[in-house]
Amino acid sequence: MEINLVSQPDYAMAEVDLAADEQIVVESGSMAAMSSNIEVKTEAKGGIWSSVKRVAGGEGFFINTYTAEGAPGQIFLAPGHPGDIRHFKLSGEELMIQSGSYIASSPEVELDTKWGGAKTFFGGEGLFMLRASGPGDVLFGSFGAVHEVDVNGHYSVDTGHIVAFESGLSFKVRKVGGLKSLFLSGEGLICDFSGQGKLYLQTRKPASFVHWLNQFRPVKSSND
Amino acid sequence: MEFKIEYRPSFALATASLEANESVVAESGAMVSMSENINIQTSSRQGGGGFLKAVKRATFAGESFFLNTYTASGGPGEVTLAPTLPGDITTIPMTGSPVIVQSTSYLASSQGINIDSKWGGFKTFFGGEGFFMIKATGQGEMAVNSFGAIHELELNGPYIVDTGHIVAFEETLGFKVKRVGSWKSTFFSGEGLVCLFEGQGKLWIQSRNPGAFGKAIGSKLPPREN
Numbered sequence: 001m002e003i004n005l006v007s008q009p010d011y012a013m014a015e016v017d018l019a020a021d022e023q024i025v026v027e028s029g030s031m032a033a034m035s036s037n038i039e040v041k042t043e044a045k046g047g048i049w050s051s052v053k054r055v056a057g058g059e060g061f062f063i064n065t066y067t068a069e070g071a072p073g074q075i076f077l078a079p080g081h082p083g084d085i086r087h088f089k090l091s092g093e094e095l096m097i098q099s100g101s102y103i104a105s106s107p108e109v110e111l112d113t114k115w116g117g118a119k120t121f122f123g124g125e126g127l128f129m130l131r132a133s134g135p136g137d138v139l140f141g142s143f144g145a146v147h148e149v150d151v152n153g154h155y156s157v158d159t160g161h162i163v164a165f166e167s168g169l170s171f172k173v174r175k176v177g178g179l180k181s182l183f184l185s186g187e188g189l190i191c192d193f194s195g196q197g198k199l200y201l202q203t204r205k206p207a208s209f210v211h212w213l214n215q216f217r218p219v220k221s222s223n224d
Numbered sequence: 225m226e227f228k229i230e231y232r233p234s235f236a237l238a239t240a241s242l243e244a245n246e247s248v249v250a251e252s253g254a255m256v257s258m259s260e261n262i263n264i265q266t267s268s269r270q271g272g273g274g275f276l277k278a279v280k281r282a283t284f285a286g287e288s289f290f291l292n293t294y295t296a297s298g299g300p301g302e303v304t305l306a307p308t309l310p311g312d313i314t315t316i317p318m319t320g321s322p323v324i325v326q327s328t329s330y331l332a333s334s335q336g337i338n339i340d341s342k343w344g345g346f347k348t349f350f351g352g353e354g355f356f357m358i359k360a361t362g363q364g365e366m367a368v369n370s371f372g373a374i375h376e377l378e379l380n381g382p383y384i385v386d387t388g389h390i391v392a393f394e395e396t397l398g399f400k401v402k403r404v405g406s407w408k409s410t411f412f413s414g415e416g417l418v419c420l421f422e423g424q425g426k427l428w429i430q431s432r433n434p435g436a437f438g439k440a441i442g443s444k445l446p447p448r449e450n
């Protein structure tokens with residue numbers, strides 16, 4: 001498949017050209033447009049997909065498989081929030097991707113939601129880290145711009161700003177004790193990375209945006 | 225300390241590069257990432273419990289204004305900072321002349337800048353819009369953010385701005401907040417408050433009004449408990 005990123009950096013889309021009978025796995029809701037000969041299947045394949053579970057909080061991690069039936073086809077993918085998309089080619093290493101940032105991958109990429117550290121990052125926000133192993137192509141998106149950091153030593157990040165990171169990095173998530181005011185969402189989780197590897201951050205945090213919006217909701221009256 | 229701004233104009237990120245023992249002050253919640261040798265201290269600068277409590281009652285969600293001081297210890301370090309809403313960040317060089325900043329537009333500033341949230345003139349800007357004005361004085365650099373784009377104006381004579389679009393202005397400008405329309409429309413819709421500026425000075429405005437956007441979406445969401 002050929003992947004072209006368009007409309008970057010603020011409202012990026014991925015233009016994917018599939019050869020005849022080629023497939024791409026896509027997070028449900030991300031398809032913006034496609035050729036008429038592309039077929040969709042939503043199914044839990046055995047093995048790989050048996051580990052994909054509905055995440056607490058109701059938002060499941062659902063996958064669709066798109067196939068260009070009998071002829072080449074084109075599909076445009078767009079994530080939910082405004083921001084950028086990155087294309088990562090896996091070849092031996094693994095990439096950890098924040099579940100809300102995952103957009104699509106080639107069918108041979110394995111996606112694992114059950115690996116040891118998957119749930120430690122987000123303190124019950126319903127997000128988790130997906131482990132992608134190749135070889136193959138992966139597409140992920142950001143809320144805001146993508147800020148790349150080449151970690152060599154130590155680096156600390158607010159967990160809500162993490163999009164993806166190479167598995168060569170070790171990490172430890174901790175609460176920023178006593179400094180609740182540090183994080184508007186009240187979570188106060190920081191991830192300390194160490195080692196060497198690429199780290200992808202997003203310059204806006206969905207949880208902060210949601211928290212900001214909360215003040216504008218109507219207040220429940222006693223009659224409700 | 226130097227600010228570097230990237231990813232303008234829609235999802236700007238500010239990187240504060242610190243030399244050993246240098247500090248940057250930033251609004252709490254703005255920190256995206258930092259090098260390992262950064263120490264953090266939280267304070268409600270010049271706030272004092274009394275003032276902040278009053279502000280809490282008056283603003284929509286009780287968002288208090290807290291500042292964190294990030295200090296690089298034992299060597300140089302960096303802190304990256306971002307606001308909540310999509311939009312831009314710009315730096316204002318402070319050379320002694322005070323600048324009044326809308327509270328949600330303040331992002332960060334160098335050590336030599338004093339941030340006063342008890343500034344007397346703030347009350348005139350209230351109207352239930354959910355923000356207040358702070359006063360920045362001193363020398364150094366200040367980073368401010370906008371919802372939407374930042375537009376800088378050089379005023380010379382009277383000028384009117386919807387208060388929700390104000391990012392910051394030099395204190396050399398005289399200002400008077402007026403309502404447009406009835407008090408009811410002012411308080412319940414949040415509309416109708418404008419600021420009349422007079423004299424000479426710089427004014428920074430944002431091309432989108434956060435309160436208007438918040439209300440447009442928030443009003444359609446399920447009700448909240450409090």
